[in-house]
Amino acid sequence: MSIKKKIHLNGFVQNSPSPHSTGLWKHEKDEGIRHNRLEYWTETAKVLERGKFDAVFIADVLGTYSVYGNSHDVAVRHAVQLPAHDPLLIISAMAQVTEHIGFAPTVSATYAQPYALARQLSTLDHLTEGRLAWNVVTSYLESEAVNLGLSGRIPKNQRYDRADEFLEVVYKLWEHSWEDDAVVHDREADTFALPEKVHAINHHGEFFNVPGIHLTEPSPQRTPVLFQAGASPRGRDFAAKHAEGVFTKGHSLEALKRYSADLRKRTVAQGRNADSIRIFPMVLPIVGSTEEEAYAKYEELKSHVSYEGTAALLSGHTGIDFSKYDPDQYIEDMETDAVQGNLDMYAKDPNKRWTLREAILNHGLGNGTVKFIGTPEQIADHIEEWATEGDADGFNIAQSYSLETFREFVDHVVPELQKRGIYRLEYEGKTLRENLFDTDSPYLPDNHPAKRLSSPVIK
Ligand SMILES: Cc1cc2nc3c(=O)[nH]c(=O)nc-3n(C[C@H](O)[C@H](O)[C@H](O)COP(=O)(O)O)c2cc1C
Known part of the structure; x- marks a missing residue:
């Protein structure tokens, strides 16, 4: 290898006690029950910024x-991504105590309105000074649909059709409503902004x-960095068209x-460069000073996982009611209208046939994703x-116990990555997009569909 590839890191959280390791809220090192406090979030952001995430x-x-x-009873009892507090409302506080790290709520x-959401995200892009991203999801739970005014979950393809048009609307608002020089702050002329440029x-x-204008003036990045995590063919095409980062x-x-x-093939087919999307697999790190210590820690962490809570999590992720299944039954390949990727992990694993019991035990730590277990050097390998x-x-990077998983990773693994020359020593740019792509423009590139959209308004 000649030039070493530089990697990027995100810290994976949710405004809930132990969202990605079911039951770990009760571990003595876990601080997740403080997720309803601002200090919990400001500390999260500071730790991750110390690690140059x-x-x-x-x-x-x-x-x-x-x-x-x-029934929601198991989810309530075992805190299965519940309580589920709002993700946007914690961002300003985190932004105030940091300078560089971005935020990807x-x-x-499927449930937001583009006109109102464009305003919320632009406001946050202003307040964070260009450090905002948006993880665009189409939602998978029936319980979301029925509580948000629908009779049931919209079929997946239709959710993506709606999301496609949703993005078209917000692109028009973000990129094509206010011209760069619309805001003049001209006191003499008693003019804040020029109507002919809005x-x-x-x-x-x-x-x-949406007939009207965008409600906010252009924010530092205009369009926030776009993340997405679809795994189905339709989800991947959606990502290939719109996303700048994908979670898998x-x-x-x-x-x-x-x-x-x-x-990458699908991205090129959309007229974009293969590297215009950053791919982020989810990893649960378990660090020890020796390999034995790390594996002992793994066993200890597993003992805190809630089996029944994880069964409820996996049922929600896949849309299949596993309370009706024999735990020794193998998980079979099928189409789901929930999260295809969560089912594929077990049903399409080339290396193993998973029984339901094994899948549940695996899903309880890091929502079933890969675990990198070992010394900092082994994890870096x-x-x-x-x-x-x-x-x-x-x-x-997901957590077992929070926030200590992040602290351990930042203190022990990040220095090893830096020593190997595969991870930044300092942030390169000012906005999230500049840091993520090592560019000197905070804006979307010209080959992104938001830019190619023939503007109905700007001649
Ligand atoms: C790492 C990862 C994180 C995700 N986070 C969320 C989330 O926070 N909220 C959500 O509604 N969906 C989330 N999803 C689900 C996807 O956004 C997508 O809606 C889902 O995978 C269904 O589409 P698909 O069948 O095309 O994959 C996540 C998926 C992955 C792989």
């Missing part, structure tokens, strides 16, 4: 994991009618290789291998 990725769901036994394009977008489509989850390097190759052979651009 690109962003805090904040997952979110708007419903309960009540597929299992058709999840907001569903355009109504006149959007009339299948799902949305799995436990085999082979699966990652296939995913990366496929996604895995990272290098997955980056070079799996074509990952970075990693989405």
Whole structure:
């Protein structure tokens, strides 16, 4: 290898006690029950910025994991991504105590309105001074749909159709409503902004009618950095068209290789460069000063996982009520209208047939993703291998116990990555997009569909 590939890191969180390791809230080192306090979030952001992470990725769901036994009781008892507090409202506080790290909240394009969400995200891009991303999801829980005014979950393809048009609307608002020099602050002329440079977008489509102008002036990045995590063919095409970063989850390097190759091909087919998307597999690190210590820690962590809570989590992730299944039954390949990737991890694993019991035990730590277990050097070896052979651009670091997992990673693994020359010593740019792509422009590149959209307003 001549030039070493530089990797990027995100910290994976959710405004919930132990969102990605079910039951770990009760571990003595876990601080997740303080997720309702600002200090918990400001500390999270400071630790990750100390580790030069690109962003805090904040997952979110708007419903309960009540597929299992058709009841929310297990989710309530075992804190299965519940309580589920709002992801946007913690960002300003984190931004105030940091300078460089970005924030990637999840907001569903299935339930939000583009006109209002464009305003919220632009406001945050202003307040963070260009450090905002948006993880675009289409949502998978039936409990989200029925509590948000629908009779049931919209079929997946239709969710993506809606999301496609949703993005068209926000692109028009972010990129084409206010011209760069619209705001003049001309006191003499009693003019804050020039009306002839602020355009109504006149959007009339299948799902949305938005005739008006964007409510905020252009923010530092205009369009926040766009993340996405679809795994189905339609989800991947959506990512290939719109995303600048994708999150993926799995436990085999082979699966990652296939995913990366496929996604880059789809990206080129959309008229974009193969490297215009950063690929972030999710990893749960378990660090020890020796390999034995790390594996002993792994066993200890597993003993805190809630089996029943994880069964409810996996049922919600896959849309299958596993309370009706025999734990020794093998998980079979099928199509799901929930998260295809979560089912594929077990149903399409080339290396192993998974029984339900094994899948649940695995899913309880790091939502089933790969665990890198060992000394800092061994973990760095895995990272290098997955980056070079799996074509990952970075990693989405999940936690067992929070926030200590992040502290251990930042204090022990990050210095090893830096020593190897595969990780930044300092942030390169000012905005999130500049740091993520090592460019000197905070804006979307010209070959992105938001830029290619023929503007209905700017002549
Ligand atoms: C690492 C990862 C994180 C995700 N985070 C969220 C999330 O926070 N909220 C959500 O509704 N969906 C989340 N998803 C689900 C995806 O956004 C997507 O909606 C889902 O995979 C269904 O589409 P698909 O079948 O095309 O994969 C996540 C998926 C992955 C792999």
